[in-house]
Amino acid sequence: MPDGSLPARPLRDADALAGAGLVPPGDLPALRAVAARYAVSVTPAMAALIDPADPADPIAAQYLPHPSELDATAQELADPIADGPHTPVKGVVHRYPDRALLKPLLACPVYCRFCFRREQVGPAGGVLDEAELEAALDWFAANPGVREAILTGGDPLMLSPRRLAHIVRRLSAMPHIGIIRLHSRVPVADPGRVTAALAEALDTETALFLCLHANHAREFTDAARAALRRLSRAGVALLGQSVLLRGVNDTAEAMEALLRTMLANRVKPYYLHQLDRAPGTARFEVPIAEGRALLASLRGRLTGLAWPTYALDLPEGQGKAPIGPDFAERAEGGWRVRGPLGGEHFQADAAP
Numbered sequence: 156m157p158d159g160s161l162p163a164r165p166l167r168d169a170d171a172l173a174g175a176g177l178v179p180p181g182d183l184p185a186l187r188a189v190a191a192r193y194a195v196s197v198t199p200a201m202a203a204l205i206d207p208a209d210p211a212d213p214i215a216a217q218y219l220p221h222p223s224e225l226d227a228t229a230q231e232l233a234d235p236i237a238d239g240p241h242t243p244v245k246g247v248v249h250r251y252p253d254r255a256l257l258k259p260l261l262a263c264p265v266y267c268r269f270c271f272r273r274e275q276v277g278p279a280g281g282v283l284d285e286a287e288l289e290a291a292l293d294w295f296a297a298n299p300g301v302r303e304a305i306l307t308g309g310d311p312l313m314l315s316p317r318r319l320a321h322i323v324r325r326l327s328a329m330p331h332i333g334i335i336r337l338h339s340r341v342p343v344a345d346p347g348r349v350t351a352a353l354a355e356a357l358d359t360e361t362a363l364f365l366c367l368h369a370n371h372a373r374e375f376t377d378a379a380r381a382a383l384r385r386l387s388r389a390g391v392a393l394l395g396q397s398v399l400l401r402g403v404n405d406t407a408e409a410m411e412a413l414l415r416t417m418l419a420n421r422v423k424p425y426y427l428h429q430l431d432r433a434p435g436t437a438r439f440e441v442p443i444a445e446g447r448a449l450l451a452s453l454r455g456r457l458t459g460l461a462w463p464t465y466a467l468d469l470p471e472g473q474g475k476a477p478i479g480p481d482f483a484e485r486a487e488g489g490w491r492v493r494g495p496l497g498g499e500h501f502q503a504d505a506a507p
């Protein structure tokens with residue numbers, strides 16, 4: 156924020172952003188059109204992190220709408236990972252045999268400009284009503300092959316602690332559900348939501364993982380750190396997922412700082428996602444070759460705990476494929492293996 160003050164409430168449209176000095180008034184007509192198409196929200200916590208004097212601010216890049224969002228390229232898809240065809244009941248996406256998504260609502264604390272579900276998410280969006288939520292939970296109860304329930308959305312931590320506790324209790328009571336996982340941006344984007352009541356709602360005997368979506372080290376404010384500490388005290392295991400984004404975390408320095416900051420907060424980096432080609436997001440794309448080289452440059456320099464799986468979610472619902480750098484290459488009679496500290500080793504095949 157320009158004067159270092161916090162807005163009291165999320166900034167939810169182009170005019171509010173201009174009023175806070177975060178976007179140039181000259182862009183207003185274009186940004187009003189963008190905001191009419193894709194939801195906008197910048198929480199006080201994230202607005203406070205933005206330096207409006209820096210045109211390359213990595214926090215601003217993630218949340219502030221940009222006129223280019225109205226230009227969709229031919230390669231971009233409205234539902235890039237094809238959730239639609241894999242929905243047995245409203246709010247459930249079932250693509251892998253052992254796990255399924257539960258989307259209790261489609262609202263988020265912030266609306267990321269690169270979001271792969273940007274055509275679906277929004278403040279009005281998609282809250283399952285009581286009966287729909289029970290039907291979705293009944294689907295999990297009726298499918299014993301599904302061992303893991305993954306709450307996503309939207310952001311499941313936007314639910315009230317009471318509703319969240321109900322979902323966690325019902326899933327925990329299903330003997331075949333061994334893992335409950337939540338994907339959330341709330342602990343960094345709106346840490347004030349992580350109240351004692353919310354942490355208590357997540358405290359269960361069933362293994363519960365929270366996969367935190369964060370893309371830049373600066374998102375780990377003191378309040379975010381406190382929120383993560385509160386969750387880990389409640390027995391929540393913390394994982395991290397990030398999207399590789401041009402201008403946000405596409406340098407070795409920025410990626411190293413992000414991964415190290417995650418770990419320092421007990422967040423184990425899990426996925427680094429290649430950008431999904433949702434409409435109007437082309438400005439964020441980093442070529443896969445560059446992503447692989449970036450990660451390879453960190454191997455050996457960073458604790459092995461920091462290593463995420465670099466993955467591409469294939470269109471048409473074919474799942475997430477690992478696309479990270481290869482260190483082993485087939486050669487005549489064995490494997491040529493590159494060492495992360497330099498050097499190369501030939502591992503001959505074992506004698507038959």
Ligand SMILES: *Cc1c(COP(=O)(O)O)cnc(C)c1O
Nearest residue numbers: 248249250251254255256305475
């Ligand atoms: C991403 C995703 C999952 C989770 O995949 P993991 O590789 O286990 O993290 C599960 N179901 C769907 C439909 C997904 O898109």
Ligand code: SF4
Nearest residue numbers: 263266267270309340
């Ligand atoms: S928090 Fe997740 S679902 Fe919500 S806008 Fe950001 S990327 Fe999309």
